[in-house]
Amino acid sequence: MPSIWSETTQIAPRPPLPGDLETDTAVIGGGMAGVLTAWLLKEAGVESVVLEAQRLGSGQTRNTTAKITSQHGLIYDKLTRRFGAEQAGQYARVNQRAIAEYRRIVRELAIDCALEERAAYLYSTLDEDALRAEAHAARALGLNAQFTAQTALPFPVKGAVRFEEQAQFHPLRFLAAVAEQVTVYEQTLVLRVDGGRVETDRGTVRARHVVFACHFPFVNAPGYYFARMHQERSYVLALKNAPQLDGMYYGVDPEGLSFRNAGEYLLLGGGNHRTGENSAGGRYELLRQAARRCYPDSREAAHWSAQDCITLDGVPYIGVYAPSVPNWYVATGFQKWGMTSSMAAAMLISARITGREDPDGAVFSPRRFKLPAAGANLLEDGKQTVKGLSRQLFTSGRAELEALPSGHGGVVELDGEKVGAYRDETGELFLVSTRCPHLGCQLEWNPDEKSWECPCHGSRFDHRGRLLEGPAQTHLTE
Structure with missing residues (x-):
């Protein structure tokens, strides 16, 4: 089901790439990070084009909850302990600057996107100690944060951390307005990148700089981001006849x-x-x-889901893609905080391209690897990849095709072969390969979204096998 942002915004279509061209910077991905990067480059006098495989904002931007915050879960106490106060401070400063940059752009372009200042709360119903530590760490880094026991939530809490000077907005209205200022080519799928040569299904773009702002980088080497991240899904209900709260709340x-x-x-x-x-x-x-418990008089108006890239240490990868390709840049691993991180990435990458190295960007460097901070997550991601590959290579289907009821999907046996099957409510059957075209892991069925999903790296496909999101670049075979 579409998000409320998609339902209330029409973004004018853009033409596909008309053929070969040259530019200073090619930005791959027409979501918030890509469009903002192109906009900031234009402000600095740098020519760029945005290449979008589908439509502007058709990826994760349309499915966000659209909070613009420097409050990113229990992050600052962890960063201070693992990275040190200097780099933890860099993270805090960049994200606060990102909030201010949204305000500047909205003001200067007079964008009607319901931008509102709101406090952002972390809360727990189980324990207050971690929240007190987070409030202390955030204040030590210069953020306006304080522990409180008072919230507007419809249930008791052990405590909360309230961050002031945060914001929320309508993301697609903002994106539509900013995108009007930059050159975008839609329905233009990037197939491969070789140095400054970006090959698409519509022609070739030659560029001095290439920015991968496509959620999950599809070029496996160099960089090896598929081994340094996994993806997670989360779900949203839009409720009518529910109360107005005094801010944005996130449960830890x-x-x-x-x-x-x-x-x-x-x-x-x-x-x-x-x-x-x-x-x-x-x-x-x-x-x-939960809605019935918390707001028994409310009514569901819409529901949708989103997907997030999760890094090994909880910090996005923003900067040079890999040492061997110094003119490639990456913006990925935004966790659950895609709106603020999109602006942070745009600021840091545009500064780098224009020769204005940002001293606060070091904490986001894709070259970092701190084993104590990343070790447990690296091990877990490795185990998940091995499990996904093993399922594909060594396991059989879980049921006979005839046993699959209407409205359900799953991995089944058909003539001694393992296939993915979905039988719709009318009884029509859809068969696909269970092998992810990215790196070969076995796909699993998600009944909530009626989609095939890769547990290794997060590629997703609809029930017909059509690609929904990468890092895979092709549809499934039947």
């Missing part, structure tokens, strides 16, 4: 919920899981149960 407990108002709606989020690990389904139903 396992199964924690998020809340924010958006005009007449209250957005209730949660149900997080690793992509490809939701065979039982029921994520929307968990949110509906």
